[in-house]
Amino acid sequence: MATKEQTKxxxxxxxxxxxxxxxxxxxxxxxxxxxxxxxxxxxxHLYVGEEAVxxxxxxxxxxxxxxxxxxxxxxxxxxxxxxxxxxxAEFMGKATGYCKGKGGSMHISDLDLGMLGxxxxxxxxVPIAVGAAFANxxxxxxxxxxxxxxxxxxxxxxxxxxANMACALHLxxxxxxxxxxxxxxxARERVMAITDVADRAAAxxxxxxxxxxxxxxxVYEAARVAVARARNGExxxxxxxxxxxxxxxxxxxxxxxxxxxxxxxxxxxxxxxIKLFEAQLAKAKVMxxxxxxxxHAGIQAEIDEAIEFAENSPLPDPEVDMLTDVYxxxx
Amino acid sequence: MAVTEQEQRIIRYNDAFNETLAELLRExxxxxxxxxxxxxxxxxxxxxxxxxxxxxxERIVDTPIAEQAIIGLGIGAAAVGLRPIVDLMFMDxxxxxxxxxxxxxxxxxxxxxxxxxxxxxxxxxxxxGLGAAAQHSQSLEAWLIHVPGLKVVYPSNPYDLKxxxxxxxxxxxxxxFTLHKAMLxxxxxxxxxxxxxxxxEANVVREGTDATVVAIGKMVxxxxxxxxxxxxxxxxxxxxxxxTLLPFxxxxxxxSAKKTNRIxxxxxxxxxxxxxAEISAQIQEQAFDYLDAPVTRVAAPFAPVPFSPAxxxxxxxxxxxxxKGVRDVLHRxx
Numbered sequence: 001m002a003t004k005e006q007t008k009x010x011x012x013x014x015x016x017x018x019x020x021x022x023x024x025x026x027x028x029x030x031x032x033x034x035x036x037x038x039x040x041x042x043x044x045h046l047y048v049g050e051e052a053v054x055x056x057x058x059x060x061x062x063x064x065x066x067x068x069x070x071x072x073x074x075x076x077x078x079x080x081x082x083x084x085x086x087x088x089a090e091f092m093g094k095a096t097g098y099c100k101g102k103g104g105s106m107h108i109s110d111l112d113l114g115m116l117g118x119x120x121x122x123x124x125x126v127p128i129a130v131g132a133a134f135a136n137x138x139x140x141x142x143x144x145x146x147x148x149x150x151x152x153x154x155x156x157x158x159x160x161x162x163a164n165m166a167c168a169l170h171l172x173x174x175x176x177x178x179x180x181x182x183x184x185x186x187a188r189e190r191v192m193a194i195t196d197v198a199d200r201a202a203a204x205x206x207x208x209x210x211x212x213x214x215x216x217x218x219v220y221e222a223a224r225v226a227v228a229r230a231r232n233g234e235x236x237x238x239x240x241x242x243x244x245x246x247x248x249x250x251x252x253x254x255x256x257x258x259x260x261x262x263x264x265x266x267x268x269x270x271x272x273x274i275k276l277f278e279a280q281l282a283k284a285k286v287m288x289x290x291x292x293x294x295x296h297a298g299i300q301a302e303i304d305e306a307i308e309f310a311e312n313s314p315l316p317d318p319e320v321d322m323l324t325d326v327y328x329x330x331x
Numbered sequence: 332m333a334v335t336e337q338e339q340r341i342i343r344y345n346d347a348f349n350e351t352l353a354e355l356l357r358e359x360x361x362x363x364x365x366x367x368x369x370x371x372x373x374x375x376x377x378x379x380x381x382x383x384x385x386x387x388x389e390r391i392v393d394t395p396i397a398e399q400a401i402i403g404l405g406i407g408a409a410a411v412g413l414r415p416i417v418d419l420m421f422m423d424x425x426x427x428x429x430x431x432x433x434x435x436x437x438x439x440x441x442x443x444x445x446x447x448x449x450x451x452x453x454x455x456x457x458x459x460g461l462g463a464a465a466q467h468s469q470s471l472e473a474w475l476i477h478v479p480g481l482k483v484v485y486p487s488n489p490y491d492l493k494x495x496x497x498x499x500x501x502x503x504x505x506x507x508f509t510l511h512k513a514m515l516x517x518x519x520x521x522x523x524x525x526x527x528x529x530x531x532e533a534n535v536v537r538e539g540t541d542a543t544v545v546a547i548g549k550m551v552x553x554x555x556x557x558x559x560x561x562x563x564x565x566x567x568x569x570x571x572x573x574x575t576l577l578p579f580x581x582x583x584x585x586x587s588a589k590k591t592n593r594i595x596x597x598x599x600x601x602x603x604x605x606x607x608a609e610i611s612a613q614i615q616e617q618a619f620d621y622l623d624a625p626v627t628r629v630a631a632p633f634a635p636v637p638f639s640p641a642x643x644x645x646x647x648x649x650x651x652x653x654x655k656g657v658r659d660v661l662h663r664x665x
Contacts, residue, residue, distance in 0.1 A: 066411065100444035107442040116410060117443060121434050127400045128435060131407020131415075138363060138389065138413060145407075158430070161400035168395055325445035326479050328503040 009217065013059060014286055017216045020055035021274050023299055024075040027084060030303050031074065031091055031105075032252040039311070040091045044105050047075030049246040052273035053178045054079035056219025056241075057146055060227045066114035066136075066145045068129035070178075072245075073108055073118025076148050081113045084306035094313035101316045102325065123149060123156035126175075130162045133173035133230075144230040146174045146223075152183030154197050163236075167204040172230035174223065175201070175238040178213065184249040185259045198240035206236045213241030214273045217280075244268035340522065345515035347489040348378050348454075351496045352416070354525050356386050359414060362500065365392035365404055366418025366454075375420055376456065376515055398424045402431035402453065409451040409505075410439065416500060421467050422457035422509055425474065436505040437480030451505045452496075457485070458549055458599055459647050460513030465635035468643075470548065470600040475507055476577040476609065482506040482530055483577040487551035489519035491574055494528030502530060511549045533580035535587070539569035542593040542657050545584055545610060546570060550597040556650035561657055568657055576606060584610065585617050592623040593660040597653050602630035629656040 028048045034040045047054065050072070058067065058079035069076040077087065082098070090097025090108050097103075098110050109117035116132060119125040129147035136143040153159050154177065166173050177197045181188050189195070201208025209226075211218045219241055226237035246269060247254040255262050281287035287295075342350070356362050364379065370393035373380035383391040394401050398419060405417035419425060425432065432453070439447040459468035475483045482504055486492035492510070499506040536551060537558055546554040551572045558568040569587050573579055588594055594614055596607035607628040614626055629648045637643050658664045 068407075098444060099442060099446075102444050103442040109443045109446070111410060111443065111446050116407065117439065119435075121430055124403075124430055124435055127403020127431060128407040128410070130400060131404040131409070132411045133407070134365075134404055135408040135411045135413045138408070158399045158403070161395065161397035162403060165395050165397055165400040165404065169392070325441045327482075328440060328448050330503070 009220070011286055013220075014281060017055050017059050017220060018277060018281065018287065018292070019295060020059065020079045021051040021216060021277065022296055024051045024054060024078045025274055026296065026299050026303055027078055027087065028074060030307065031088070032247065034091070034307070036252045040105070041093055042104050042106070043250050044091070044252065045072040045250050046247045046252070047072050049268065049272070050178055050180060050213065050243045051075060052216035052219050052277070053176065053213050053241045053243055054148070056216045057148065057176050057223045059220055060223035061144065061146060064114060065143050066116055066129070066132045068116045068125035068132070068145070068147045069118045070125060070149055070153070071106055071118065071120060071122070072150070074105065077108055077110065077113070077115050077118070080115045082110060082115065084303055085309045088306040088310035089313045092310045093315065094310055095316045095321070096310070096313040100321065100325070102321070123153040123158040125149065126153065126159050126162040129173060130166045130171060133166060133171035134169065136172050142231060144172045144174065144227050146176050146227070148176045148178060150183065151177060151179040151181070151188050151192070151197050154200060155183070155191060163204045166236045167206050170235045172233070173236045174226040174230055175206075175236060176223070177238060177240045178243055179240050180243050180245040182245065182249065182260065187259065196240060198238055201238035204236075206238055208238040208240065210240045210242065213243030214271045214276060216273055216277050340520060341518050342489060342521050343515065344489045344492055344510070344517045344519070345376060345378055347492045347521045348496065348510060349380060349382070350521070351493045351525070352379070352382060353385065355497065355500050356382065356390060358525065361412065361414045362416060363390045363392060363413065364416045364418065365394050366401055367394055367396050367420050369393065369418050374418070376512065378510070378515070379418070398428035399431050402428045402436065405451045405453065406431060406436050406439065406449065409449045410447055414450045414500065416452045416454060419453060419455040422455045422471050423466050423469050425455065425471050432481070432505070433478045437478045441480060448503050449505050450503045452499045453505065453507045455507065455509050456512040457509045458511040458513055459636045459643055460549070462638060462640055462643060464638040468636035470598065472509070472547070472576050473600055473605050476579070476606060480505065481577060482575065484530060484575050485509045485511070485548045486574060487548055487572050489517070489521045491528055491534065493521050494526050495530070495574060497525050498527045498530050501527065506530070509548070514549050517552070528574065530575045531578040531580055532574065533583040534572045534574055535569065535583065536572050537568065537570040539567035539591065541566045541568060541591060542595060542660050543569045543571060543584070543587040543591045544595045544597060544653060544657065546572060546597040546653070547576065547606065548599065550599060550648060550653070553648065553650045554597055554653050557653040557657065560650065561654055566657060566661060566663070579610070581613050581617070584614065588614055588618040589621045592621050594622070594626045595629060595653065595656040595660055596626065597629045597648055597656070599631060599647055601633050602628050603633050605630050624660040624662065627656050627660050629653050
């Protein structure tokens with residue numbers, strides 16, 4: 001398997017992988033806290049536990065490459081270069097948010113970063129990613145699109161249509177599955193007769209690999225192989241990352257539930273992607289515990305600043321903002 | 332105005348569609364067409380004939396039968412800078428792809444705070460009359476005009492078809508362009524070269540003083556036949572073809588309502604929840620005091636489109652039922 005290749009990864013990339021994961025984790029914990037205090041309205045779908053997937057996938061991409069996302073999209077946007085201030089402002093429904101407060105957590109996006117949108121409809125981002133990949137091939141610009149989606153997405157028709165089309169048209173795309181074992185609140189084995197989503201790849205005519213989604217280096221290495229394949233004109237690939245969602249599908253708690261056991265949650269948390277990676281980095285003398293702490297503190301300070309920015313930002317004005325941005329006016 | 336050779340050029344509705352696409356493709360390399368059977372075969376109605384041969388597989392793309400992915404292909408490609416034309420072979424397939432149309436394409440710009448620009452055109456064929464039965468004959472414009480973010484266009488003749496199609500493709504919003512499949516062979520004057528008819532501008536097809544008929548798509552030609560018959564009875568009908576159903580040129584309809592004081596709305600879709608209901612509501616909101624009779628709708632009965640020609644013919648409104656509607660608003664029916 002490609003991920004077993006002993007790729008020499010530079011210190012810079014290792015730090016980048018770490019940094020993006022910590023950025024996601026701390027933002028999400030802060031967002032969860034704010035949501036629990038009703039300082040963030042609406043639904044929130046936290047990415048905590050799955051950081052290695054977004055970080056490993058996006059570090060393997062170029063800045064200009066595109067990604068599509070899911071309900072659980074904060075992590076993808078952060079990993080693609082999203083900034084805390086407009087993210088936090090968007091969560092709070094402020095005019096200074098990435099979407100001027102019109103999208104919120106579930107639709108957060110920044111097309112300038114190649115982020116084609118979080119999406120409130122399961123699986124619906126995948127056909128859109130295929131469209132972006134088509135455009136890359138059409139323009140012969142050497143760019144790659146990475147579609148992030150969950151195990152649950154692979155049961156919806158749009159996913160099947162998109163995967164088949166991407167393979168039939170031989171497009172530069174990577175299908176990045178976050179298999180967190182639950183489709184919302186229903187265990188994977190209750191709604192799928194197969195264990196590994198990657199098995200589906202063969203049906204479309206693309207390679208499918210399984211990686212430990214709690215191991216950011218494993219994700220990164222698999223993503224590098226798939227991205228290189230796409231960029232070289234060799235077509236789509238699928239990567240299934242076995243990962244886990246610490247919180248519920250939506251909301252800010254995840255324990256004491258009937259759909260999964262607390263023991264199971266604890267077991268996965270023992271293999272926390274950030275803790276695992278920091279232990280590896282310390283052992284390899286790449287990053288000391290002290291350095292890691294400093295990185296956390298620096299990011300936390302940035303988040304605190306973003307919260308302040310968001311709370312002090314103006315709300316959108318119904319008189320002015322309600323009807324703008326429905327249509328693009330002729331230039 | 333002198334009638335030049337150019338003005339006399341008469342071509343088929345379907346050929347006007349094909350010619351317009353070819354001219355647009357030659358003009359703008361960012362335009363491509365994707366859909367079921369549009370490539371090598373040229374489309375089930377041959378609307379895309381010859382395009383694959385001229386522009387190649389890269390630009391005239393045969394897709395799987397996968398309507399959600401076809402629309403998604405267009406959305407993603409438009410979002411990153413191309414100007415896609417994607418085809419839904421039959422308008423009935425709108426339902427199969429409704430999530431991508433209504434939840435994705437239509438809302439992307441708004442949800443993203445204005446950042447997205449989606450120059451996407453969805454072409455399709457609507458309407459009954461070919462014995463194609465309940466799943467290949469519908470007019471689903473009412474489903475689409477309910478969705479903020481879309482533009483919906485329905486040309487009634489070859490000249491408008493060309494001008495409106497050019498405007499749709501050049502527009503930076505998702506537009507749905509509906510051909511009427513029973514009009515594909517109809518003929519009319521179409522100039523060579525590209526020209527635009529602005530979206531959201533109705534056409535007063537016939538001026539009249541006694542009643543206004545607002546007719547959509549193929550119903551425009553039926554309304555014209557009705558108007559000729561009614562003229563012999565001394566009734567002069569004004570006919571308005573909205574051409575664009577979203578945005579809708581209500582001003583032109585209201586002006587006419589204030590002039591004739593009597594309105595008949597004609598569409599092929601079922602009456603219940605059809606676009607006629609919306610037009611009627613807006614007329615009473617804006618011109619209630621000018622009306623001398625209730626607004627009347629001539630539309631299909633509340634049943635799926637039937638197969639048998641015996642049923643289908645009386646399902647779809649025609650000149651006769653439109654004339655009856657006009658006599659109703661004039662209280663001339665005995």
